Amino acid sequence: MTTGRRGLAISRALLWPALIVAILLTQIPLVATLYYSFQEWNLLRPGQRGFVGFDNYVKVLSDGSFLSSLGNTVVVTGSAVVGATLLGLLFAVLLDRKFLGQSVARTLMITPFLVMPAAAALIWKWSILDFTYGMANWGLSLVGLPPVAWNTDLPAATVIMVLIWQYTPFAMLILLAGLQSQSREVLEAASVDGAGPLRTFTSMTLPHLRQYVEITVLLATILLLQVFDPVAIMTNGTGGSKTLSYLLYERAFIGLEVGEAAAYGVMTVIVTIIVATVALRTLFKVFSEEGLMNR
Amino acid sequence: MTTTTLGLPVTKAPAPPVRKPARWATRRIRGIALTTVTWIAVLAFFFPVVWMVFTAFKPESQAATLPPTFAPDLTLDRFQAVFDRGMLPYLINSASASLGSTLLVLALAIPAAYALSVRPVRNVRDPLFFLISTKFMPVAASIIPVYMLLQAVGGLDNITWLTILYVGINLPIAVWMMRSFLAEVPREIIEAAQIDGAGLRTEIFRVVLPIVLPGVAAAGLICFIFAWNEFFLANLLTTQVARTTPPVLGSFVDGRGQFLSVLSAASTIAIVPVVIAGWVAQKQLVRGLAMGAIK
Known part of the structure; x- marks a missing residue:
């Protein structure tokens, strides 16, 4: 192989364009956000722009909407991740078995992940969860239960439902890959040795799946921490559904408070970094265990 | 059970x-x-x-009924209504932003992934984790400076700028996925080509790319799906000329009249390209997602 200095130079030349584009498009705006967050800057009063130190941060932390929307983010993200992972595990186990129409069933199952989130949010809100004409309440009436005013009384729950619906296929795919990577011989050996299916599942399959469950939870958490679409489309942040991204959007583009919104942005980044650090560490552990990083 | x-x-x-x-x-x-x-x-x-x-496929009068209408008079009338309201330009905008950004992403990601797997640079881990960490940062946190910049240069409501921003969103995913696919190419094939005196270009285009073509398709498809479905940036940065499909769907909700079937028709049109593509390329899609997530 062409190693040595020339090989390395070529490799660098291949790598740098992508890195430069990534830095320009993602890092520079972040630095600018940090800079804005130390400024007093309302778009309605462009003349009064100036450096104000940590004023915006004091405002953010003493306002109360930051903490409450941090709480909302934890509840929405947490329930959606747990819900999607559990349902994903259930469907992965069901679909791992050979049965009539297995591949069609899998095709249908991955569809919610492909559906445009804006369309999913609108259809759930107006077609499934509508108080008068929604299919959910019609289903409840069939079993004799009273209708629920999902959209007005339980806005956060409607957002969580859509998120679970869209992310269950994502969890299922990762967990299914985990199930299929189990060695058949080991499972057969367990069965020959007299282990029942329940025993095999709890003492062999579940431990094997552990790292796949971890990856699912981490990736879903990171993706869902940024959730915006269903909040903006279904609830406008009412009733405990105002997540950090929506709060920031509201401050910047409705309140036109650039400096304050930037401070919200920085705080959001800090929260994400804390979660992502944990995530990266675990991902890296998985990597090292599989020896993938050393090749 | x-x-x-x-x-x-x-x-x-x-x-x-x-x-x-x-x-x-x-x-x-x-x-x-x-x-x-x-x-x-x-x-x-x-x-x-x-x-x-x-x-x-229902006429508007049979869409929102109690109990639901299960045997309606089927009609294509509502699809016609969607296009009568000027949906086509938005679909074209969506297609060009998604296709354009996907091609750009692949052009940047394939060489970068090549440098991270086949012809490794000295420290593979750092660029890889830098790239994925940009994915962890909420888009909301960098939106304010991006908006200000685009406003300053007259780049709001401009499909080219939206396309460029989508490159930033999808580049990390594509690099990670391509890297996993490239790592599976047998080293012997590449070494044989190098011993035969093949240049870098022959090595990439004639030897390696044909082998990983399904992987390229998978990475491209996933980037296309994410761009096609993107709501947050499209909603904020475009208004009319460059407006894409996701933020337009909400306008089919009509506060005064019945709208459920026209909304459903618009949503169906919006999700069909990606859902069909996802079904057809299911194998690659599943492999790509699993690869990106696990390896």
Whole structure:
């Protein structure tokens, strides 16, 4: 192989364009956000722009909407991740078995992940969860239960439902890959040795799946921490559904408070970094265990 | 109930020890029951999509009814209405932003992934983790400076700028996925090509790319899907000329009249390209997602 200095130079030349584009498009705006967050800057009063130190941060932390929307983010993200992972595990186990129409069933199952989130949010809100004409309440009436005013009384729950619906296929795919990577011989050996299916599942399959469950939870958490679409489309942040991204959007583009919104942005980044650090560490552990990083 | 699933493939192992007819029959009944349960669960999960497409073919007067109309007069009238309201330009904008950004992403990601797997640079881990960490940062946190910059240069409501921003969103995913696919190319093939005196270009285009073509397709498809479905940036940065499909869907909700079937028709049109593509390329898609997530 062409190693040595020339090989390395070529490799660098291949790598740098992508890195430069990534830095320009993602890092520079972040630095600018940090800079804005130390400024007093309302778009309605462009003349009064100036450096104000940590004023915006004091405002953010003493306002109360930051903490409450941090709480909302934890509840929405947490329930959606747990819900999607559990349902994903259930469907992965069901679909791992050979049965009539297995591949069609899998095709249908991955569809919610492909559906445009804006369309999913609108259809759930107006077609499934509508108080008068929604299919959910019609289903409840069939079993004799009273209708629920999902959209007005339980806005956060409607957002969580859509998120679970869209992310269950994502969890299922990762967990299914985990199930299929189990060695058949080991499972057969367990069965020959007299282990029942329940025993095999709890003492062999579940431990094997552990790292796949971890990856699912981490990736879903990171993706869902940024959730915006269903909040903006279904609830406008009412009733405990105002997540950090929506709060920031509201401050910047409705309140036109650039400096304050930037401070919200920085705080959001800090929260994400804390979660992502944990995530990266675990991902890296998985990597090292599989020896993938050393090749 | 789910636990029996893992026992079942075992029964198909060559030469089962003693086959007692009674046990075989119970297993078969259990299998049929489990298949039924699986199908009910899958269809329940898929129901919102079915209902959306079904509603799109109803006349408006039969869309929002109590009880739901299951035998409506089917019509294409609502699809016509969607296009009469000027949907086509938005779909074209979506297509060009998604296609353009996907091609740009692949042009940047393939060489970068090449440098991270086939011709490794000295420290593979740092660029890889830098790239994925940009994905962890909420887009909301960098939106303010991006908006200000675009406003300053007259780049708001401009499809080219939206395309460029989508490159930033999808580049990390594409690099990670391509890297996993490239790592699977047997080293011997590349080394043989190099010994035969193939230049870098021949090595990439003639030797390696043909092998990883399914991987390129998978990465491209996933980037296309994310760009096609993107709502946050499209909603904020475009208004009319460069408006894409996702933020337009909400405008089919009409506060005064009935709108459920026209909304369903618009949503169906919006999701069809990506859902069909996802179904057709299911194998690559699943592999790509699993690869990106696990390796």
